[in-house]
Amino acid sequence: MAKAIEIKSKGVMCDNPACDFLDPNMDMPSGVEGLRAFIGTPCPKCGASLLTKEDFDSMVFMFGLAQIVNDTIGSLPEDALPESERMTIPVIMDGTGSVVINLSGATKHE
Numbered sequence: 001m002a003k004a005i006e007i008k009s010k011g012v013m014c015d016n017p018a019c020d021f022l023d024p025n026m027d028m029p030s031g032v033e034g035l036r037a038f039i040g041t042p043c044p045k046c047g048a049s050l051l052t053k054e055d056f057d058s059m060v061f062m063f064g065l066a067q068i069v070n071d072t073i074g075s076l077p078e079d080a081l082p083e084s085e086r087m088t089i090p091v092i093m094d095g096t097g098s099v100v101i102n103l104s105g106a107t108k109h110e
C-alpha cells in the first residue's frame with residue numbers, strides 16, 4: 001500500500017556555516033530511535049554535530065504531521081499514486097530546529 005506522504009532523509013550536510021561538508025550518499029538512520037542515536041554524531045570534517053536535538057525534535061514533529069495526513073487519507077493502492085503524480089520537496093534544516101520547506105526546489109517525478 002502507498003502513503004500520501006513519505007519522509008526520506010537523503011544525504012547529510014554539516015550545519016556549521018564555516019564547514020562545507022556534504023555527503024549526498026550518506027543517509028541518516030531511518031526511524032525515530034535510529035535518528036535519536038544519531039544526535040551529536042560529529043561531522044567528519046569539523047566535528048560539529050550532524051544532527052542536533054533541536055532538528056531531531058523538528059523531524060519527529062514532521063513525522064507526526066505526515067502520520068496524521070496518512071492516517072486521515074488511509075492506505076492507498078500502489079497504483080493510486082503513479083510516479084508521474086508524485087513530487088519531491090526539499091526540506092532544509094540548519095541545526096536550530098527551524099524547518100524550511102523549499103517549494104521552489106520541488107521536482108515532479110517522471
Ligand SMILES: [Zn+2]
Binds near residue numbers: 015
Ligand atoms: Zn562540519
